[in-house]
Amino acid sequence: MSNEQNVSSASFVPALCLGVLVFVSGAAVMIYEFIAVRMLQRFFGSSLEVWSAEISVCLLGLAAGYSLGGWMADRFRSWAPLGVVLCIAGFSAVFMEPIVVKTAEHVAQSEVMRWWEPLVASAAATLVPLLALGTVMPQAIRLAVTRLDRVGSSAGRIAALSTLGSICGTMATSTLFVTWGVRESLYATCAALVVGGVFIVFAHFAARRKTAPVAALIVASAPFLAPAAFAQTIYENYSAYHHILVRDEAEKRILYFDSSPQSTMFKTDAYAGGFEYTEFFYAPLVLDPTTKSVLFVGLGGGTGPKYFLKHYPEMKIEVSEIDPAVVKVAKQYFELPEDPRLRIVTIDGRTFIQRTKQTYGAIIMDAYASGPNGAYLPYHLATQEFFRSAFDRIENGGCLVYNVMGEYGGSNDNIVRGMLQTLESVFQKVYVFQAESSWNTVYLAQKIDPAKLAPNGTRDGKGWPDGPWLAHPADLSDLAAQLAAKGNYLPPNFPKRLTQFSAAHTAARDGKLYTDNNAPVDIAQGR
Template sequence: MLGLLQLTVFVVGAVLLGLEIVGSRVLAPYFGSSIFVWGSLISTFMAGLAVGYAAGGWVADRRPRLVVMAMLILISGVLVAILPLTAAPINRAIVSVDFGPRLNPLLATVVLFFLPSIFMGTISPYAIKLAASSLATIGNTAGSMYAISTAGSIAGSLLTAFYLIQAIGVRSILLSLGATLIALALVLLIVGQLWRRRADKLVATGGVLALLLFGVSPLATARTLYEKDSLYHRIIVTEDDHVRTLRFDRLRQSAMDLQDPDRMVFHYTQYLHLALVFHEDPKRALFIGLGGGSAPRRFHKDYPGLAIDAAELDPEVVNVAKRYFLFQETERMKVQAVDGRIFINKTPHRYDMVFLDAYYADAIPFHLATREFLQELKRKLTPSGIVVTNIIGSVRGADSKLFRSIWKTVQTEFPQLYVFPVDGVANIIVIATQAQERLVKQEVLRRAQELETQRKVHFPIERFAHSYVLEPIPVDDVPVLTDDYAPVDGLLHFSAW
């Protein structure tokens, strides 16, 4: 009986942490993957466990029977197994009402995961009650059970994060976790009736069955060419009429016109060519963030003398760009699947242009926005090298704090900054140069017109240059971002609760 109880707390611990890890992927398509999402998940599971521990001890003292514990596990399994059906409509309902970037994920995690975590939390105190043979050894029994449960949690966390998310997808993981608990509950129910006849073989069979149930295959969705959970995103490629779109979680990242693959579907990518105003004859450029690869692919086509490197954190994104978005490496264009900051520190090259396009609308990699990162980046620029950053936000008003904080941070390392809000969308192009003299707006317009006239640039960059921001950017109320202090999530979402 003791071995069966130990197996039980191990499996329940594994499922619990597996559910918490995959929970982030359940929420990400609707609420992103910011610190608010993770804070909501951790808090909800901890609260559920606290309630479960208390409730499990109370019930165990009054009905210390194996069949009762089996029913608690069975209920947990059913609650987890129905998540693939309930999660999407619940998340959509919360998004449609919109309680704000903090309350949205918190409410979703409570609705989806609080009850399963309560019922799973009841199991460890219940197992301790059933395993305890005397008060003299209750401490050892409790310690052993919690140690085994924690070991299960570690195993479930690693298995889910390192293998399952990449191997079988979110829906299949949820079904498998639920099925594992249901199978374990059925084994316990059988053993509860037959334990006097020694049910060791049944226990072993139940464990094998539970493991086999992890192999449920994911379902395909209509109009979707590709869908996979990588280490960093839920990657989705869809096709609507003649436009193919790449999404990370719920956000569009790149698009390609199938009838004209060289057309820049996202307007902000055309504004990137304003870089030529500030460095007319670049020899080497770096793109941090690849997406579908449309921007580096167009630079590769338009500027034959330009060598291009790209650093993309997610190797699966690189594969998708090559498979679905016509991105091809050549002698002049290479890509590495590596974090942009790691690439900067390792590359032997120096760049005339660096394009930083790795920020999202709902979260940004803070380590690519700090003063220390800019210092490292600056060391890899040529003397006239420039940095072009795409920021999603607003120059003024309630949603401008992130932009102004990044502006203030970049100002600490680069003497000249130029801001070009993209017409009609929330993108802001910031160009930082090392020049001591500032280019006035008329000079920027003149250079842009000259590049167009000489057909060195194939976009109407003179029109784009008219968005040049002349007004001072107020920065007194925002911090300089550093590796030690970079509250980017709060700056991004500060205006809503």
Template sequence: MSVFLSGAVVMTFELVGSRLLAPFLGSGLVVWTSLIGVVLGALSLGYWLGGVLADSRRDSDSLGLLLMGSGLMIALTSLLSEPIRAWGLPAGRVEVHSLLVSVVLFAPASVLLGCISPYATRLGISGLKEAGRHIGTVYAVSTAGSILGTFAAGFFLIPWLGSTRLLYLVAGVQVLLALPFCARRWMPLLALALVLAALTWQDSRSPEPGLLLDIDTPYSRVRVVRSHDGQGRPLNLLVDSPGGAQAASYLDSDELVFDCLRAFRLVNHILPKPRRALLIGGGGFAWPKDFLGWNPWSQMDVVEIDPTMEEVARQFFRHRPDPRVRVFHEDGRVFLNRRPGPYDVVFLDAFGTSDAIPFQLTTVEALHRVSEALVPRGVVLANLLGAPEGQGAAFIRRQVASYRQVFPRVFLFQVDPGLDKTSLQNLTLLALKDARTPFPQAAANIQPLRVRPDRPLTDDHAPVEWLARHR
């Protein structure tokens, strides 16, 4: 049982680790690579150390100490997570930072967790006759526990308990597993008391100033904070990853906060009366309100992968049910693959940060699906995050090239033309399905950016996280 549950704890610990890192480092490929690599490396070291320890001493008390120690280290991981994650992030070096934070936070507990299986295996071997079968059984049981831990944590425990409480739960499980093995029973009981005391302390701390909500959903960790704009007006901000807010709403008005959403109003200068619209990336549901306010005759389908976001938007971002809005809770690419439509306009606003770009929405194949969902004179408006020049320009060039592969006319604008072109910023991409559609006169004073040709992104090769960090 100890081997089975420890296997479950390993995978739960790793999955929760991704949630601990996401608000500060993102949830992209680089962060996952660092986390998985560090945990695997630490487990590997633990397997070796556990084998060495099993050869030098063979008693159940040592197994109990390993179980108890791993539980205490998991609890310590939770205690230290916020101060360690708050280390200053070196600009452009998310690989180094995510690797360093993963080593400090997750390696110690993972080493001790890795020691358990080889040590338990050695305890159960009394002779060589059935050693192979016993070793295979132990590792099969451990793997079965890991499978259970993966599904239980991902499907149920993380959304239900959240990251912090789940860490303390698995820490407590490890400590309790030590109880029958320790000769000094008071030690695991004391360790359990320490775990409970640490949980109580973390739960009783004053919340972060301005923090209104901090929850784990099946798809992300969602934080809502109270803040103010440049003029001092109070607003709520949605923060689900580093690098700024992904949604915002004034407390007393449906006025748009972000200029990147105001840029979407360009559609009315191209299509005077759009009837059907599709928005991929609901977020705080600010754009559907604004679009339907300007176009009361229209209908909009909103694709938002996280069902929790709709309730969060109702509670904190003035989202109200509207019979003209249909909401679909699924991945944007999956929705497009069902060939919906036809729509007059498709808005793409699913790129929250440059570290967690949904690559499946950036490729030529995805954009063909977007084109198929449009009427013959349809329009696409996409909110991109990157830099026209310098670091991050590689992604923008490849993304524009992908659109040019599908649409005859493609334009790229700075949302704020006053920003330096080498700085990370919001960019608006306009794609026209019909080459005869005129360039909107309202944008005549906006100079489209010149983007040099590059290779398009494909389902087979779309290294968007890497491109977002290179020129």
């Protein structure tokens, strides 16, 4: 046999078709991976363990698939098995969400998440479709080889197409999740694989003058394409960043991200019923009653922006919210008004702060990811480098407010200590408050740049309340009472609220300094 002898199988499908199938299967691997993570985060939070579990399962599935695919390529040397595995990869992934739900219900039995729980759920949901996709490349290489002296170039070309597909699948996920939603992206990917697989099988048997009723695979999957309904839920969706739920519970409407409550209001009064910790958002207006502009990072149901728009007619509000789906929910279900004083930018908070040229009287941080053991701050919003960027965007005498789900000596104690240590490395004065009705710790960090003060020690030559209060320690409760007596709006009993100091306020500063290089705030605690 000469090395130029044609060793390909049936040639009825052109090389272009084979390349497209390899490209699509490569893209599907990454799309499945991202979709699985979004579904796993609903039950296991946004911790790194979820990503570690899914990446491990993905690599295991591909490794097993490569081995099985090599055997299939040598054993069958046919297009039909390639079509079958594409159908399996598409059809089995349709069940990804119910498998995640059922598996999580069985393994998540303890209060603290065990390291193997997301690994088991990930394997149950994605190992089969990923294994099937792993068999594609070896079979495609076998079918692409037409000359024995070109095996290397054929294998390299197929591997390159698969990798390019994976790159495109990775880049496409953010657009697909935002435009379609997670479920819709999953079903579209499944459909593409099943259609491709059915085409290959039909074409193979048509070439042999045979037919097979494999189209029934698509029909059989139809009942599973309808999303499940949830009792007491008026809205549910997977966005690119959250599993979003809006529930009406008794007299309240509550917004959930990944089963963690984010915002609440009374159904009969959109400006009442908010969480206690949101009242601390008014604290910067005590230290500087002249504040005219506020930036909120994280929108949720829009409690803070909504209240500020109502009570401060001269104030301009900007919001940085990474998830456009959250913006729609806040407007549609939580009555966030359309107002010329309100500007919402759908962008990551750190990116916005680093790029904007605007300065603010206050920046209010209420952005975090929720997990089974508590709150997990996005690490890039909790570092010294980030706080320096925020410091530059705050007016002298202005404040940064930061909400953390945790309490000193209790849940997420290490994060509460670390955040205080890190904030005090940037800001001149930091107060720490503790909510009474929840385990929210709220930091109030004031910027005081002595080099830019007037000769009399004020910012603009005017003392408080016509300018910021800059002398510390201060009796914030007394300052609030004075403002309320003058007619400045503050929440009822707000002076008392400003006496709710966290024990961290006077404790030893022994927390970890968080930097971009090391800020493990998004890794589950309690193991």
